[in-house]
Amino acid sequence: MIRFECPECGSAMEVDESFAGRAARCPTCGAGLKVPAEGEPAAARPADTPSAGTARVRIGGQEVDVLPPLETMVLVSIACVALSGVVFVAVGVLRPVSPPWAAGALLGALLALLGVIVGVPAYHGVRRSKGRRRGRTHAAISILVGAGLFLVFLVLALVGFAEDVWMRPTCEENLHHIHEALRAYTRDHDGAFPPALETLVDEGYLQSDRWLTCPAHRMPVGENTYVLTPEINLSAKRPDGGDWWPPDTMIVSDGRPDAHKDGKVRVLLLSGKVEHVPVEDWYAYRKAQNQRWSRIVNRIRAAQREQEPEAGAEENPP
Numbered sequence: 001m002i003r004f005e006c007p008e009c010g011s012a013m014e015v016d017e018s019f020a021g022r023a024a025r026c027p028t029c030g031a032g033l034k035v036p037a038e039g040e041p042a043a044a045r046p047a048d049t050p051s052a053g054t055a056r057v058r059i060g061g062q063e064v065d066v067l068p069p070l071e072t073m074v075l076v077s078i079a080c081v082a083l084s085g086v087v088f089v090a091v092g093v094l095r096p097v098s099p100p101w102a103a104g105a106l107l108g109a110l111l112a113l114l115g116v117i118v119g120v121p122a123y124h125g126v127r128r129s130k131g132r133r134r135g136r137t138h139a140a141i142s143i144l145v146g147a148g149l150f151l152v153f154l155v156l157a158l159v160g161f162a163e164d165v166w167m168r169p170t171c172e173e174n175l176h177h178i179h180e181a182l183r184a185y186t187r188d189h190d191g192a193f194p195p196a197l198e199t200l201v202d203e204g205y206l207q208s209d210r211w212l213t214c215p216a217h218r219m220p221v222g223e224n225t226y227v228l229t230p231e232i233n234l235s236a237k238r239p240d241g242g243d244w245w246p247p248d249t250m251i252v253s254d255g256r257p258d259a260h261k262d263g264k265v266r267v268l269l270l271s272g273k274v275e276h277v278p279v280e281d282w283y284a285y286r287k288a289q290n291q292r293w294s295r296i297v298n299r300i301r302a303a304q305r306e307q308e309p310e311a312g313a314e315e316n317p318p
Contacts (some may be wrong), residue, residue: 004036015279073122074135074142080115081146084108088153095246100220102160109153115146139203146263168221171214171254175268178212178226178252181205191235197252214266225255229293232270244296247271257282 003014008031014025020037084107093106123139169177181200182193200206209222217225229251236244252268257279259268263275267285277285 073133077119084111105156119143215290
């Protein structure tokens with residue numbers, strides 16, 4: 001065996017005698033070298049070669065040592081770890097996917113893991129460079145922080161997706177909560193329906209905006225996917241004292257007829273019952289409901305106009 005040292009970095013090497021006189025490359029610093037023959041002294045390191053771990057430049061005729069460059073892979077590792085936190089927050093705030101926090105946590109976990117994967121070889125690359133590259137401490141910090149963020153984001157993602165799959169309310173449960181909130185709202189507002197379903201959340205009649213999101217739509221939780229029938233007032237009574245609005249009046253419907261896999265649209269009636277209307281019958285059903293709603297509204301307005309002169313006559317007797 002032939003034992004010799006690298007003339008650039010001083011690393012000790014040992015090769016078989018069959019490689020004597022051949023060109024080789026130092027595995028530590030990558031410098032080109034020649035394997036000495038048996039008994040031949042190894043090439044000495046040049047006197048003007050900079051010491052390991054420094055770079056030497058000439059300024060004003062004087063040679064000075066400068067700080068070695070930072071390993072590129074270390075910068076990539078740090079960037080991936082930092083970006084994982086940014087993506088987690090951005091996805092949760094912008095809500096481009098559903099569920100937003102779980103999706104953001106999953107993307108953050110993947111980026112943090114990538115930072116760790118890049119950081120490990122970067123750490124060893126700096127160590128093997130014998131000081132010609134720096135960033136060993138940066139790489140170690142990036143690995144530790146990245147591993148911690150990966151575990152945290154992974155747990156958040158698993159919890160978020162599990163809640164979305166197993167704990168997210170069904171469309172029928174949403175509609176029942178909306179019906180209860182509408183009833184409570186009408187009791188406090190002289191029978192009038194709110195201008196929008198979001199009002200139920202804003203005024204505290206609906207405890208959470210999650211009840212406004214149908215899970216079949218795959219929308220971020222909190223976005224309204226239902227349509228409220230407008231201008232319904234339960235306090236209006238017919239001249240005979242009966243109710244204008246029958247119990248089977250459609251008050252809330254699903255925003256997309258093709259959202260559910262069973263091909264049926266969920267419809268909330270005034271009575272609180274949830275009907276499942278087949279998509280092929282949906283447009284005829286909605287048209288009939290809209291026509292009936294228009295007739296009732298016109299009759300209510302006509303009855304109010306007839307009562308106005310009578311009220312005026314009572315206030316101003318002859």
